[in-house]
Every structure is written in C-alpha cells, then in structure tokens.
Amino acid sequence: MKGAKPATGHSYTVEVQPDFLQRQTKARPIRAVAELVWNGLDADATRVDVRLFRNELGMTKIVVRDNGHGIPYQEAPQFFTHLGGSWKEPGGTTKTKGRMLHGYEGRGRFKVFALGNVADWRVTYRTDDGDLRAYDITILADDIRRIRITDEESVDTGATGVEIEVSELHRNYRSLDSDHAVQELAEVFALYLKAYRDVSILHEGVRVDPAKAIATTCTEQLEDIDDDTIHPVELEIIEWRNVTTRGLYLCTEQGFPLTKVTTRFHIGEFHFTAYLKSSFITKLHGDAQLDLAELNPLLDTCVAEARETVKAYFRDRAAERARTVVEEWKAENVYPYEGEAVSTLEDVERKVFDILAVTASDYMPDFANAPAKKKAYDLRMLRTAIARSPEELQIIMNEVLGLPKRKQRELAQLLQEASLSSIIGAAKIVADRLTFLAGLEQILFDPDMKKRLKERSHLIGET
Incomplete structure (x- = not known):
C-alpha cells in the first residue's frame, strides 16, 4: 500500500460536502488512533495492534x-461513502460476538486524517462460501471525498481483519510514545476492556491493561436529565495508580467515551x-x-x-488516607493533638491539619x-501555623517544611475547595471575641474585681 491510485478498481464519492468531512478529521492524535482501534473492535476483533514506524528523521x-471479520467487498462502497447510513446503530451490537457497538454513522474512520x-x-x-478475499481502499486528504477501491x-493463507496504514x-507525534499513549488508551478503553476480557489492545507491543493500573473504582447515580424524555445519568470514577491527566469523559449510556471535557480538579x-454516561449524551x-x-x-x-461529585469523592479519599497515616503518627507519639477534640473548632482544625500534614509529608x-x-x-509547627493564621502557614510550608511552590499552591487550592481553612478562620475570630467579652464581663461585674477597679477610668481613661 503506497497511497497511490490503484491500477484497477473503482472510485466512489462521499455524499456530503467537503467542509463536513473536514470537521470530522479534527482530533488529538491519541483520539484518532483510538477511533481506528474502535473500528476493529466493532468488527469483533479480539486483538488490535498499533505500530509506529520511524526513520532517522x-x-x-x-x-x-x-x-476482526473485515468488510465484505460489496459493502465497502456504502461503508465509506454514506455517512449516516452505517449499519451501526446507537445501542446496537456487533455482528458475530454481540458486543456493544461504539461508533455509528461512519464518521470515526475519517479521524485518520487528523494524523x-x-x-x-x-x-x-471471508465470503459466504468460506473463501478468503482481500482488497485495498485508499483516501487522500487533498481529495477527501474520493474513495478508491x-x-x-x-488469498490462499492468512486471517481476516483490517490493516490501516497512515502515512x-x-x-x-511524541504523544504517541509508548508509556504516555498506553496510559491514555487505558483511560479510553477502560470500561470496554473491563466488560470484554477476551479483547487485547497492544501499543508497540505493550498490552493496554487497565486492570493493572486501576487503584479503585466508584459508581454514582446522578440526577436524571429531563428533556421531555427521562435520561438516567451515571458517573463512574476510576482512580489510577499511574500519573495521568485528570479528565471527565462524556460517554454513551454503555460507557463509550465520545469526547473529553476540559476541566480542572x-x-x-x-x-x-471520570466517565459521565447517559442516553442524553448519545442523543447529542x-x-x-x-x-x-x-x-x-x-448537560452543563x-x-x-x-x-x-468527583471533588466530594476525593475529599473523602483524602480523609480516609489521612486517618490511616494519623493512626501511625499516634502510635509513634508524634501527633500534636491528645485525646478527642473538645470543641467543634478543634475538630475542624484537626481535619485541616490531617489533610495538610499527610499531603505535605509526602514532599x-x-x-x-x-x-x-x-x-x-x-x-x-504545622499545627501552630494552622491555628494562628494563613500567613504563618505559608511561612511554615515554604521555609520550614521546604515544600515546592507547586505543592503549596495545590494545598492552598485544596483548602479552598474544602472551605475548612475559612471555617477555622471565622471560628477563631468568633472564639477570640467571645473570650474578650467574657473577660470584659468579669471586669465589669465580678464583685472582687469591682472593689479594685475604677471602671470608667480603667476602661476609657481619665481626662
């Protein structure tokens, strides 16, 4: 396959406007590769291999x-030329294995031109008679509406399937280097590979195996979307052992990622x-x-x-982790609090301390x-800083603990999300004022104090 026009065969025209096709070719590299993998899985493939070829340049x-089972020759023209007329329907299943289908309407295969x-x-x-047949299809980006078959x-020997070469x-594409790409592919195909354990996806010979990379999972039911039809909504959160870019995918109700939402956590x-799944997303x-x-x-x-929901889940995970580490500190007699909290203020202060101290200790x-x-x-020292003021906390994190600026910002944002620092600050002000009022009350009304104190002169000064 050299990308040149075949000597024999046929040419077909895609029945849409070129600007529509151009819009289908926009995708990040890993998403474009993922679409090619999806095409194989929708053809009942049990193995999909991604290979990258390089030279000195x-x-x-x-x-x-x-x-997979490939594409019967007589179906190829419609398969590539009729967008919106694909045999794949939302919620449908594959032809032989009955798996859930990812793509439909034939748009995904044009993502190849993002590469x-x-x-x-x-x-x-294989034909209905069992004969093995083969043919080639070529599309050029400069003439994207023209399909050459x-x-x-x-074919005497070999297996069914499709090999696509993008040149x-x-x-x-550095983003397609093995380690980074394998993790991203794990994110995209995590739910599918969990459902179909007989499927293998390999990138440069490295198997994409989400199970080994998953630390925990959680599923939450969110409020239904009502647009005159009730659309249930489910959120699945997968926590990874590996470092990755945090993200929220919008998915079909079956869990197929369609697009990634840009958001910060x-x-x-x-x-x-996180995977947000709903039939409303499929409809859009x-x-x-x-x-x-x-x-x-x-949808917004x-x-x-x-x-x-994601923030609340990981606040709970942070608190859970903090409790484990705190118990170890208590056993070593290094935890700066004794006994149980004696007030709401101290209870909140301890929660802030636990989250900050455990996170800071990693650095x-x-x-x-x-x-x-x-x-x-x-x-x-950290407890003292939390109890006194944010300014002192910043000094402790920077000069005493030596935390990097990035980690200091993360901790500050974490506290802002949890609102615990503001609770402590407000409660501290209230507590200080109550202490002052209690002292003032004692000065003004305690019988023993009244004998030794001239109220007006001591409080406002004599003129």
Whole structure:
C-alpha cells in the first residue's frame, strides 16, 4: 500500500460536502488512533495492534491491524461513502460476538486524517462460501471525498481483519510514545476492556491493561436529565495508580467515551478519569451537538454535578488516607493533638491539619525515616501555623517544611475547595471575641474585681 491510485478498481464519492468531512478529521492524535482501534473492535476483533514506524528523521507512518471479520467487498462502497447510513446503530451490537457497538454513522474512520494525508486500508474477509478475499481502499486528504477501491483478489493463507496504514504524517507525534499513549488508551478503553476480557489492545507491543493500573473504582447515580424524555445519568470514577491527566469523559449510556471535557480538579495527589454516561449524551452526539456541549444548559448542569461529585469523592479519599497515616503518627507519639477534640473548632482544625500534614509529608525530605523527635517538631509547627493564621502557614510550608511552590499552591487550592481553612478562620475570630467579652464581663461585674477597679477610668481613661 503506497497511497497511490490503484491500477484497477473503482472510485466512489462521499455524499456530503467537503467542509463536513473536514470537521470530522479534527482530533488529538491519541483520539484518532483510538477511533481506528474502535473500528476493529466493532468488527469483533479480539486483538488490535498499533505500530509506529520511524526513520532517522522521525515518525514515518502509523499502522493499526485488527483480526476482526473485515468488510465484505460489496459493502465497502456504502461503508465509506454514506455517512449516516452505517449499519451501526446507537445501542446496537456487533455482528458475530454481540458486543456493544461504539461508533455509528461512519464518521470515526475519517479521524485518520487528523494524523496524516494518506490512508490505506488492506481488508481481508471471508465470503459466504468460506473463501478468503482481500482488497485495498485508499483516501487522500487533498481529495477527501474520493474513495478508491481496488478489485478484490483471492488469498490462499492468512486471517481476516483490517490493516490501516497512515502515512505522510502531519508531524512527529511524541504523544504517541509508548508509556504516555498506553496510559491514555487505558483511560479510553477502560470500561470496554473491563466488560470484554477476551479483547487485547497492544501499543508497540505493550498490552493496554487497565486492570493493572486501576487503584479503585466508584459508581454514582446522578440526577436524571429531563428533556421531555427521562435520561438516567451515571458517573463512574476510576482512580489510577499511574500519573495521568485528570479528565471527565462524556460517554454513551454503555460507557463509550465520545469526547473529553476540559476541566480542572483540585483534589491533591489523586489521578483519575471520570466517565459521565447517559442516553442524553448519545442523543447529542447523534444530532452532532456534542462539540457544543457547554452551551447546552441541561448537560452543563449535569457536568457541574459530576464535578462536585468527583471533588466530594476525593475529599473523602483524602480523609480516609489521612486517618490511616494519623493512626501511625499516634502510635509513634508524634501527633500534636491528645485525646478527642473538645470543641467543634478543634475538630475542624484537626481535619485541616490531617489533610495538610499527610499531603505535605509526602514532599518533606526523608520525613518517613526521620527521628520521632524531628517528626513531632515539624507536625507541631504545622499545627501552630494552622491555628494562628494563613500567613504563618505559608511561612511554615515554604521555609520550614521546604515544600515546592507547586505543592503549596495545590494545598492552598485544596483548602479552598474544602472551605475548612475559612471555617477555622471565622471560628477563631468568633472564639477570640467571645473570650474578650467574657473577660470584659468579669471586669465589669465580678464583685472582687469591682472593689479594685475604677471602671470608667480603667476602661476609657481619665481626662
């Protein structure tokens, strides 16, 4: 497959306007590769291999090979030329294995042009008589509406499937390097691979295995979306052991990611992917409105609820982790509090301290192996700073604990999200004022004090 026009065969025209096709070719590199993998999985592949080819100048081509059932020759013209007329329907299943289908309407295959200018498909399939046949399909980005399909030929040996080769790449895609790409593919295919354990996806020979990378999972039911039809909403949160870019995917009700929402989460050191699943999202995707999701008030409200749910979940996870570490500190007699909290103020102060101290200890050089006396001193200093003022807390984090600026900002944002620091600050002001009023009351009305104090002169001074 060289990307040139075949000597024999047929040409077909995609029955849409070029600007519509151009919009379908916009995607991040990993998302474009994922679409090629999805195409294989929708053809009942049990294995999909992604390979990158390079020379001394950089990446030259990307090849994705699957062992699915391929595309029968007589179906190929409609498969590539009729957008919106695909056999894939929302909520449908694959032809032989009955798996859930990811794509429909035929848009995904044009994502290939987000990677390069030339796309060649080598298709191998079995006829109804059991014969093995093969043919090629070529599309050029410069003439994207024209589909070239060669005559088919008999094949003596081999297996069914599709191999797509993308060449004349737009650039050298560093984001497709193995470690980073495997993690991102794990995020995209996590729910699918959990459901279908017989499926293997390999990137440069490395298997995409979300199960090994998942730390915890959680599923929450959110408020239904009502647009004259009730659409249930489910949020699934996967926490990863590996460092990754936090994100929220908008998914079909089956859990197929369609797009990633740009959002920021201030939740400490947790790494996660959240999947918002609803038939309402499927409907928006079918109406080509998902790219404008932020303008849809119903979906925008749902996304806001999902964000708050994610934040609440990881605040609980942070508190859970803090309790474990705090128990270890108590056993070492380095925890700066004794007994149970004696007031609401102290209870809140302890919660702030636990979250801050546990997170900060991860960045304090050799803290885990430090002598108990040094640990106790550092924790006592942090407690003092929390109890007194944010300014002192900043000094302690910077000059005493030596936390990096990035970590200081994360802790500040974490406290802002939890609102615990403001609770302590407000409660401290109230407590100080109550103490002052109690003292003033004693000065003014205590019988013993009245004998020794001239009220007016001592309080406001004599003129």
